[in-house]
Amino acid sequence: xxxxxxxxxxxxxxxxxxxxxxxxxxxxxxxxxxxxxxxxxxxxxxxxxxxxxxxxxxxxxxxxxxxxxxxxxxxxxxxxxxxxxxxxxxxxxxxxxxxxxxxxxxxxxxxxxxxxxxxxxxxxxxxxxxxxxxxxxxxxxxxxxxxxxxxxxxxxxxxxxxxxxxxxxxxxxxxxxxxxxxxxxxxxxxxxxxxxxxxxxxxxxxxxxxxxxxxxxxxxxxxxxxxxxxxxxxxxxxxxxxxxxxxxxxxxxxxxxxxxxxxxxxxxxxxxxxxxxxxxxxxxxxxxxxxxxxxxxxxxxxxxxxxxxxxxxxxxxxxxxxxxx
Numbered sequence: 354x355x356x357x358x359x360x361x362x363x364x365x366x367x368x369x370x371x372x373x374x375x376x377x378x379x380x381x382x383x384x385x386x387x388x389x390x391x392x393x394x395x396x397x398x399x400x401x402x403x404x405x406x407x408x409x410x411x412x413x414x415x416x417x418x419x420x421x422x423x424x425x426x427x428x429x430x431x432x433x434x435x436x437x438x439x440x441x442x443x444x445x446x447x448x449x450x451x452x453x454x455x456x457x458x459x460x461x462x463x464x465x466x467x468x469x470x471x472x473x474x475x476x477x478x479x480x481x482x483x484x485x486x487x488x489x490x491x492x493x494x495x496x497x498x499x500x501x502x503x504x505x506x507x508x509x510x511x512x513x514x515x516x517x518x519x520x521x522x523x524x525x526x527x528x529x530x531x532x533x534x535x536x537x538x539x540x541x542x543x544x545x546x547x548x549x550x551x552x553x554x555x556x557x558x559x560x561x562x563x564x565x566x567x568x569x570x571x572x573x574x575x576x577x578x579x580x581x582x583x584x585x586x587x588x589x590x591x592x593x594x595x596x597x598x599x600x601x602x603x604x605x606x607x608x609x610x611x612x613x614x615x616x617x618x619x620x621x622x623x624x625x626x627x628x629x630x631x632x633x634x635x636x637x638x639x640x641x642x643x644x645x646x647x648x649x650x651x652x653x654x655x656x657x658x659x660x661x662x663x664x665x666x667x668x669x670x671x672x673x674x675x676x677x678x
Contacts, residue, residue, distance in 0.1 A: 359468040366472040379478040379592040397429040414467045421461040459544040474545035482541040483584035490580015507564040514561050517554040555659040571669045575662035578645045582614035600653045614642030637672045644668035
């Protein structure tokens, strides 16, 4: 493998990324199986051609990339569901195939980063993760509104972030510890979190920043818009997203984020801050929801579990100043 081969691998990885998106359970449609088999065979042929092109004196990084390609090729050659699978089991069989292919794709993506080549990480349908997202938003909201003072919230957030970052550091030093953590977090983890900073770590870091702002209202809006709008946008975007924007996002998903974010923010404003005029509450909620949707759209290399709540909080804080609340 060479740097030139790595660029070719990038194009192949993007095709593999799109394949994995298309066979996600939320996007699977009857009748796409034949087309999917043809696409897999095409990807497999291209990988075989790349692997046949041996280069003497490969570096460790290049050998690692070759190994990752071989792992993908091995599954593509042997793991495809049988043609004769009963109709009722076709979707389940292809989903199992997708689950086996996901970590191999993410390992390939991690290897490409060594060449400063970035391909998208997958965020497959995960209802447990979506529910966890909502529960975290509601849980933090309740803590902010009913339990913590601004000072105790800051202390708690700093402690949580310190613990999360300690786990991040230690799991890179001890691979076995990483395996244990991934097994524990498996039901709610994305595949790329095996080698990238976990979203929960970014979330606790965001809570520290929100707590430092010292404004419970904008902090509440940040966590509730993230908690409800982000998973809703993901579910709708994967299932019905047709009109593509950037970074794999869709018009349908982005609009869903803005609408759900506005409704969630208005609920918080109505329940906890009824003294604020409805027009001001709507303006603050609308700005927070729209800013969150835009930031989610462009959050590629920055995890949206930190970019969304912090951006929403800063935007709503600016609106509070403008409205004079």
